[in-house]
Amino acid sequence: MSRVYNFSAGPAVLPEEVLKEAAAEMLDYQGTGMSVMEMSHRSKAYQRIIDEAEADLRELMRIPDNYKVLFLQGGAHQQFAMVPMNLMKNKVADYIITGQWAKKAWKEAQLYGKANAIASSEDGTFSYIPDCTDLPISGDADYVYICENNTIYGTKFHNLPDTKGKLLVSDVSSCFLSEPVDVSRYGIIYGGVQKNIGPAGVVIVIIREDLITEDTLPGTPTMLKYKTHADNGSMYNTPPAYGIYICGKVFKWLKRQGGLEAMKEYNEKKAAILYDFLDRSKLFKGTVRKEDRSLMNVPFVTGDKDLDAKFVKEAEAAGFVNLKGHRSVGGMRASIYNAMPIEGVEKLVAFMEEFEKNN
Numbered sequence: 001m002s003r004v005y006n007f008s009a010g011p012a013v014l015p016e017e018v019l020k021e022a023a024a025e026m027l028d029y030q031g032t033g034m035s036v037m038e039m040s041h042r043s044k045a046y047q048r049i050i051d052e053a054e055a056d057l058r059e060l061m062r063i064p065d066n067y068k069v070l071f072l073q074g075g076a077h078q079q080f081a082m083v084p085m086n087l088m089k090n091k092v093a094d095y096i097i098t099g100q101w102a103k104k105a106w107k108e109a110q111l112y113g114k115a116n117a118i119a120s121s122e123d124g125t126f127s128y129i130p131d132c133t134d135l136p137i138s139g140d141a142d143y144v145y146i147c148e149n150n151t152i153y154g155t156k157f158h159n160l161p162d163t164k165g166k167l168l169v170s171d172v173s174s175c176f177l178s179e180p181v182d183v184s185r186y187g188i189i190y191g192g193v194q195k196n197i198g199p200a201g202v203v204i205v206i207i208r209e210d211l212i213t214e215d216t217l218p219g220t221p222t223m224l225k226y227k228t229h230a231d232n233g234s235m236y237n238t239p240p241a242y243g244i245y246i247c248g249k250v251f252k253w254l255k256r257q258g259g260l261e262a263m264k265e266y267n268e269k270k271a272a273i274l275y276d277f278l279d280r281s282k283l284f285k286g287t288v289r290k291e292d293r294s295l296m297n298v299p300f301v302t303g304d305k306d307l308d309a310k311f312v313k314e315a316e317a318a319g320f321v322n323l324k325g326h327r328s329v330g331g332m333r334a335s336i337y338n339a340m341p342i343e344g345v346e347k348l349v350a351f352m353e354e355f356e357k358n359n
């Protein structure tokens with residue numbers, strides 16, 4: 001068996017320990033004589049799995065009691081619609097456009113009401129986070145929406161916007177559990193798990209209880225109401241059972257690493273190795289304004305398309321895979337999520353130094 005260093009933006013690297021545990025339990029989960037994949041979601045064994053997953057997530061993120069945790073399907077994309085369908089009481093919302101994901105969410109919200117783009121960094125190819133200290137927040141806005149870590153462009157909100165008292169909704173798909181957050185500052189935090197937590201197919205929604213109501217936009221399907229899922233412990237229908245089980249294992253792994261404070265420290269250390277190199281390299285350079293750099297996704301270029309392609313190819317042959325930048329921006333991107341070991345980043349930098357010498 002030989003494992004590569006996988007810098008994919010998502011689906012992405014998972015902790016080896018978790019994969020080994022899952023493999024060991026594949027045929028017989030804790031004496032049940034079956035795989036979790038084969039198990040009724042109404043069974044006692046499965047109820048324990050989802051309850052423990054929720055409890056561990058609550059502990060890791062210190063989620064206040066007046067927030068519900070929902071394990072849903074449909075990816076982040078489905079939340080682009082669920083958020084307005086459930087929260088747009090005045091049919092007005094303000095969006096901060098910091099990349100493709102925020103833009104898609106904003107476009108989707110336009111199907112349901114007035115969605116205003118109140119700030120954008122598109123003028124700089126989304127290479128920075130706009131100033132959000134004094135935004136033109138709409139008086140009747142139902143919420144303000146952000147994409148907290150911009151997976152494609154490698155920027156991160158290091159300070160939350162001043163929403164002037166309006167509800168904040170945040171897509172945290174690519175920074176979920178990478179550092180501690182103050183949940184009480186948000187109305188909704190949500191993310192697909194396939195970036196930093198588990199296998200594709202699960203999206204986690206952390207939602208303040210008073211936002212869960214029957215008062216949704218007319219025609220909202222039952223499956224797209226937060227209330228449906230909140231009232232049924234995320235088991236109104238068959239949940240993505242196996243995916244949730246793996247997420248639960250990752251939560252336990254994170255607890256063993258020392259929780260989110262420890263993860264933040266580790267992630268900062270990892271990212272600094274790569275950013276410090278980019279700052280001193282004469283060949284490679286980062287594409288993001290320094291103060292807005294993401295800890296999770298690190299885009300960089302040589303400035304020469306052919307050389308970029310050569311680098312990606314040689315890196316792959318050396319066991320550093322999925323370094324090609326998003327198809328919309330080109331260049332390279334190293335996604336260095338929680339499960340990427342520090343050795344992976346150290347070795348990548350050593351490889352980049354060698355490449356620089358030879359080119």
Ligand SMILES: *Cc1c(COP(=O)(O)O)cnc(C)c1O
Pocket residue numbers: 010074075076077078101147149150151171172173174192195
């Ligand atoms: C990957 C990603 C998405 C899209 O996720 P899907 O699960 O494919 O819907 C949305 N937002 C962010 C920040 C992402 O990184």
